[in-house]
Amino acid sequence: MDNAFSGVPLEFITVRTPKLEERYMGLIGTFATLQDACCRKNALPGFYQPSLIVEASLLDNKLVLTLAGVTTDEELLFYLDTAIRNVGGFPAPHESTASLVVEVKSR
Amino acid sequence: MAIKTAAEYMESVKALNPKVYVAGKRVENMLENPTTLSVIRATAKVYDLANDPQYKEIMVATSHLTGEPINRNLNVARSNYDLDMRAEMALLTSQKLGTCNYRCVGCDTLNALAASTWEMDKEYGTEYNTRLNNFIKWAQANDLACSGAITDPKGDRFKRPSEQDDPDMHLRVVEKRDDGIVVRGAKVSQSGAIGAHETIVLPGGALKPGEEQFAVAFALPNGTPGITYICQYTPYTAEREAAESIEELGNPEFGQRETSTIVFDDVFIPWERVFLCGETKYCGRLVARFAKTHRMNCGGACKVGYADLIIGASKLASEYTGLQKVPHIQEKLIDMVRISETSHACAIAAAAKGVEEPVGSGVWMPDDLFGNVAKLNIAHGFWEIMKMAGDIAGGGVVTMPSERDLENPEIGPWIKKYFKSAAPAEQRLRVIKFLQNWVAGLHGAGTWHGAGSPQAQRVAIQFLTDWDAKKQLAKDLAHIKD
Numbered sequence: 001m002d003n004a005f006s007g008v009p010l011e012f013i014t015v016r017t018p019k020l021e022e023r024y025m026g027l028i029g030t031f032a033t034l035q036d037a038c039c040r041k042n043a044l045p046g047f048y049q050p051s052l053i054v055e056a057s058l059l060d061n062k063l064v065l066t067l068a069g070v071t072t073d074e075e076l077l078f079y080l081d082t083a084i085r086n087v088g089g090f091p092a093p094h095e096s097t098a099s100l101v102v103e104v105k106s107r
Numbered sequence: 108m109a110i111k112t113a114a115e116y117m118e119s120v121k122a123l124n125p126k127v128y129v130a131g132k133r134v135e136n137m138l139e140n141p142t143t144l145s146v147i148r149a150t151a152k153v154y155d156l157a158n159d160p161q162y163k164e165i166m167v168a169t170s171h172l173t174g175e176p177i178n179r180n181l182n183v184a185r186s187n188y189d190l191d192m193r194a195e196m197a198l199l200t201s202q203k204l205g206t207c208n209y210r211c212v213g214c215d216t217l218n219a220l221a222a223s224t225w226e227m228d229k230e231y232g233t234e235y236n237t238r239l240n241n242f243i244k245w246a247q248a249n250d251l252a253c254s255g256a257i258t259d260p261k262g263d264r265f266k267r268p269s270e271q272d273d274p275d276m277h278l279r280v281v282e283k284r285d286d287g288i289v290v291r292g293a294k295v296s297q298s299g300a301i302g303a304h305e306t307i308v309l310p311g312g313a314l315k316p317g318e319e320q321f322a323v324a325f326a327l328p329n330g331t332p333g334i335t336y337i338c339q340y341t342p343y344t345a346e347r348e349a350a351e352s353i354e355e356l357g358n359p360e361f362g363q364r365e366t367s368t369i370v371f372d373d374v375f376i377p378w379e380r381v382f383l384c385g386e387t388k389y390c391g392r393l394v395a396r397f398a399k400t401h402r403m404n405c406g407g408a409c410k411v412g413y414a415d416l417i418i419g420a421s422k423l424a425s426e427y428t429g430l431q432k433v434p435h436i437q438e439k440l441i442d443m444v445r446i447s448e449t450s451h452a453c454a455i456a457a458a459a460k461g462v463e464e465p466v467g468s469g470v471w472m473p474d475d476l477f478g479n480v481a482k483l484n485i486a487h488g489f490w491e492i493m494k495m496a497g498d499i500a501g502g503g504v505v506t507m508p509s510e511r512d513l514e515n516p517e518i519g520p521w522i523k524k525y526f527k528s529a530a531p532a533e534q535r536l537r538v539i540k541f542l543q544n545w546v547a548g549l550h551g552a553g554t555w556h557g558a559g560s561p562q563a564q565r566v567a568i569q570f571l572t573d574w575d576a577k578k579q580l581a582k583d584l585a586h587i588k589d
Contacts, residue, residue, distance in 0.1 A: 005244075005245075005248050006173065007172075007173070007241075007244060008241055008244045008245050008248065009241055009379070010245075027241065027242060027245045027379060027380070028241075028377070028379045029286075029287065029377025029378070029379040029380055030377075032286045032287060032375070032377045033328070033331060033375060033376075033377055036286075036287075036375035037331070037332040037333075037375070040375070041332045041333060041373075043332035043333075044332075045330050045331065045332050046122075046123070046124040046330050047124070048124075048126060048133070081122070082122055082124065085119075085122040085123065085330070086122075086123055086124060086125070086328065086329075086330025086331070087328050087330060087331055088304070088305065088327075088328030090249065
């Protein structure tokens with residue numbers, strides 16, 4: 001981890017599609033912002049097409065999302081990559097430990 | 108990675124897709140829309156300057172939180188030297204951009220918050236300063252472009268925020284939850300927010316007990332759902348949209364200052380990003396600290412950089428028309444320098460006489476009186492400078508044909524023939540177009556109102572001036588006895 005992040009309260013998020021997985025990090029509150037956007041506002045950050053989110057729910061530390069019309073795992077990752085960057089998160093090293101999870105699938 | 112390159116910034120913007128409107132239409136890609144692209148180009152240039160060795164002293168600071176090199180736009184001033192370099196950065200970026208350094212307000216909001224959160228934590232035992240420092244470390248580590256948002260729509264100006272028919276006229280907290288707050292309202296005239304990663308929001312002014320819902324300061328990523336940016340639309344926007352090439356425009360790459368109205372439609376902010384919530388007592392002081400910092404930088408440095416460009420172009424225009432030795436032209440150019448450098452001197456003085464505020468916080472604030480005088484002087488002086496530039500450039504500054512006419516095989520030769528003077532028509536038209544961008548542009552009113560309208564500076568100067576001391580000096584010398 002970069003020295004510049006020393007002492008910054010970070011949170012790490014794992015994004016899981018059925019077949020792929022990526023890690024992200026953000027200042028504490030990034031996951032809550034993403035979760036609020038998806039569950040309360042029914043909006044995936046960075047995307048504006050209506051009815052994109054079919055289902056969004058929070059189970060403990062896991063945000064479970066179902067997106068409409070997103071077919072491949074690579075596309076699902078792209079959507080979540082954009083969403084997390086739009087709420088201030090960035091890709092994190094793979095070895096980082098993530099306690100927060102976004103599980104995303106399509107319908 | 109503490110100092111991003113312009114390319115890295117551009118790459119980071121590609122992934123962002125905030126909800127932006129220009130002239131009633133949503134911008135699908137900010138890098139393809141000519142207006143939003145001009146903001147992103149200008150922001151990228153600020154990153155570029157921080158990577159240029161010749162500007163390192165001005166553009167790069169050392170983080171007091173991590174010891175790492177950082178972009179000065181994310182620095183909290185800890186000395187008079189820091190204040191001086193902060194003002195020099197405003198000067199340099201204006202000289203190099205000819206438009207807003209879109210990270211400027213964000214920098215000054217962070218400095219005001221650094222002072223006020225320290226003070227609030229001391230009085231109330233809150234955690235605002237810790238949260239702010241964590242946010243600043245995160246922003247520094249990622250070299251995030253932060254814009255600032257202060258001005259509320261305000262509605263009926265004779266009514267307090269809590270007396271408005273529509274309570275949303277001042278941004279407010281509509282819900283407090285365990286994990287954060289939900290805010291509703293709008294902020295207007297926000298320079299370059301669309302090209303920033305984050306916006307730092309402050310209350311719009313002093314508040315009283317009973318107005319706690321409006322007392323809120325926070326940082327939020329610009330792509331957060333619920334935020335909408337409605338961009339300004341001016342004749343210069345239309346000109347940029349219609350241009351076949353940006354080379355036809357007065358400020359080709361960076362354009363006029365672009366602002367937007369930001370609408371916050373029930374936007375969630377996690378507590379970790381909230382730096383004031385309900386403490387009405389501190390709102391006036393927080394905004395005053397922002398104002399004193401921003402008036403030094405805006406009035407005594409940023410607009411001086413613009414004036415340098417106008418003066419340079421006016422001198423060129425005089426040479427291109429063969430008038431450079433005419434006495435009244437020379438006098439006007441000297442007067443332009445006098446006005447501009449008077450404000451510049453006030454910024455240097457404001458930095459030199461700045462003090463730690465509050466004592467013990469480690470945060471340095473510029474001298475309030477000199478900062479206000481810098482801004483008030485340039486608010487009036489900028490119109491004078493533009494008047495003289497228009498005089499020197501001549502009527503062509505508002506009557507010139509398009510440079511596109513030069514390319515037309517039928518009329519191009521006439522343009523070249525009749526607009527030739529002591530310099531070729533191409534050079535003369537270019538410098539006149541550059542000056543038109545200023546003297547017939549948006550910067551006059553922008554300078555008048557930016558960092559607070561002159562009446563705000565007059566009120567501050569009235570309050571800050573020790574009138575009794577001045578009266579006593581006069582009495583002593585004139586032998587006036589009470």
